[in-house]
Amino acid sequence: QKEVEQDPGPLSVPEGAIVSLNCTYSNSAFQYFMWYRQYSRKGPELLMYTYSSGNKEDGRFTAQVDKSSKYISLFIRDSQPSDSATYLCAMSAGSGAGSYQLTFGKGTKLSVIP
Amino acid sequence: DAGITQSPRHKVTETGTPVTLRCHQTENHRYMYWYRQDPGHGLRLIHYSYGVKDTDKGEVSDGYSVSRSKTEDFLLTLESATSSQTSVYFCAISDMGEAFFGQGTRLTVV
Numbered sequence: 123q124k125e126v127e128q129d130p131g132p133l134s135v136p137e138g139a140i141v142s143l144n145c146t147y148s149n150s151a152f153q154y155f156m157w158y159r160q161y162s163r164k165g166p167e168l169l170m171y172t173y174s175s176g177n178k179e180d181g182r183f184t185a186q187v188d189k190s191s192k193y194i195s196l197f198i199r200d201s202q203p204s205d206s207a208t209y210l211c212a213m214s215a216g217s218g219a220g221s222y223q224l225t226f227g228k229g230t231k232l233s234v235i236p
Numbered sequence: 237d238a239g240i241t242q243s244p245r246h247k248v249t250e251t252g253t254p255v256t257l258r259c260h261q262t263e264n265h266r267y268m269y270w271y272r273q274d275p276g277h278g279l280r281l282i283h284y285s286y287g288v289k290d291t292d293k294g295e296v297s298d299g300y301s302v303s304r305s306k307t308e309d310f311l312l313t314l315e316s317a318t319s320s321q322t323s324v325y326f327c328a329i330s331d332m333g334e335a336f337f338g339q340g341t342r343l344t345v346v
Contacts, residue, residue: 228278
């Protein structure tokens with residue numbers, strides 16, 4: 123079993139839809155959770171960062187972490203064509219010299235159709 | 237953008253030649269990482285550094301070495317490039333949980 127599982131999609135939605143992206147993980151030591159957006163031929167861009175469990179909202183984006191279920195989600199409200207990208211979840215344990223290294227999901231490719 | 241500069245941005249090299257990629261940061265972050273990104277594999281950690289002269293191996297370290305002589309610079313060396321090392325290489329920096337990425341180096345080994 124991979125440490126982090128993410129459905130690769132592709133996911134295609136109409137403009138204005140609510141998008142739900144998810145990852146599951148197996149390592150109970152993970153406590154830092156991130157979502158990255160990556161446009162084609164660009165570097166990953168940090169979108170949302172959450173420590174431990176709970177929700178975090180930033181504009182149209184909401185990140186949720188449920189550590190009891192080992193499940194994290196990213197919601198995008200009022201999706202726009204500019205949201206078309208690959209979304210990567212990432213997480214780390216964050217204790218000790220090497221433990222801030224990130225473990226990534228393989229990414230979900232999202233297309234928002236005008 | 238976080239202050240991360242990768243150089244070169246593109247490189248074509250021949251099999252068997254040594255190659256060095258550079259990552260330079262202006263953020264004074266403690267941790268620096270090298271990842272490679274390949275279709276079907278996602279981002280995989282090659283090596284990381286947790287301080288000057290403190291480095292360790294990641295998931296796919298064979299054929300790669302790193303050095304960090306200054307806080308701001310982290311070098312990745314392919315000692316004898318092979319075609320399987322054709323990839324996009326990303327440098328990342330962090331102080332704790334959240335990490336920031338450079339724009340990548342696209343390396344082709346022919």
